[in-house]
Amino acid sequence: QKEVEQDPGPLSVPEGAIVSLNCTYSNSAFQYFMWYRQYSRKGPELLMYTYSSGNKEDGRFTAQVDKSSKYISLFIRDSQPSDSATYLCAIEAGSYQLTFGKGTKLSVIP
Amino acid sequence: DGGITQSPKYLFRKEGQNVTLSCEQNLNHDAMYWYRQDPGQGLRLIYYSQIVNDFQKGDIAEGYSVSREKKESFPLTVTSAQKNPTAFYLCASSIVRQPQHFGDGTRLSIL
Numbered sequence: 001q002k003e004v005e006q007d008p009g010p011l012s013v014p015e016g017a018i019v020s021l022n023c024t025y026s027n028s029a030f031q032y033f034m035w036y037r038q039y040s041r042k043g044p045e046l047l048m049y050t051y052s053s054g055n056k057e058d059g060r061f062t063a064q065v066d067k068s069s070k071y072i073s074l075f076i077r078d079s080q081p082s083d084s085a086t087y088l089c090a091i092e093a094g095s096y097q098l099t100f101g102k103g104t105k106l107s108v109i110p
Numbered sequence: 111d112g113g114i115t116q117s118p119k120y121l122f123r124k125e126g127q128n129v130t131l132s133c134e135q136n137l138n139h140d141a142m143y144w145y146r147q148d149p150g151q152g153l154r155l156i157y158y159s160q161i162v163n164d165f166q167k168g169d170i171a172e173g174y175s176v177s178r179e180k181k182e183s184f185p186l187t188v189t190s191a192q193k194n195p196t197a198f199y200l201c202a203s204s205i206v207r208q209p210q211h212f213g214d215g216t217r218l219s220i221l
Binding site: 006 | 141150211214
């Protein structure tokens with residue numbers, strides 16, 4: 001079983017929709033949870049970072065962590081065409097190393 | 111402007127040739143990392159360094175080498191022993207217990 005599983009998509013939604021992106025993980029030692037956004041031919045940029053169960057909100061983005069279910073989500077409200085990108089979840093087990101999901105490619109259609 | 115600079119953006123390697131990818135950061139981060147990204151794959155860790163003059167192998171270190179002589183710089187050499195080097199290479203840096211920040215990558219192809 002892979003350590004981090006991410007719905008691969010691709011996902012296509014109309015502008016203004018609410019988007020839900022998800023990852024599951026198997027290692028209960030994982031402590032820190034991140035979401036990165038990656039545009040084509042660019043490096044990933046950090047969107048959200050949390051280390052506790054519950055919700056963390058930043059503008060149109062909400063990161064949700066459920067440690068009991070080993071499940072993390074990213075919600076995007078009022079999605080825009082500029083949100084079209086690949087979204088990567090990343091999880092750290094308290095060391096320097098991150099384990100990444102394979103990424104979900106999102107397209108927001110005007 | 112603080113950030114991570116990777117160069118070149120595109121690189122071509124001939125058979126049997128070693129090539130070196132540059133990564134420089136001015137964020138004063140202690141740790142630096144190299145990842146490889148293939149289409150439809152997540153990022154896979156090649157090497158990482160927590161302090162100057164020290165580095166550790168990641169999950170796919172075979173065919174690669176690194177050095178860390180300065181805090182700001184962490185070059186990656188793709189050797190001729192790496193039989194499938196075509197990929198997008200990403201460099202990142204961080205401080206302890208903080209997320210990693212990435213450069214914009216180098217795309218390596220085989221001639």
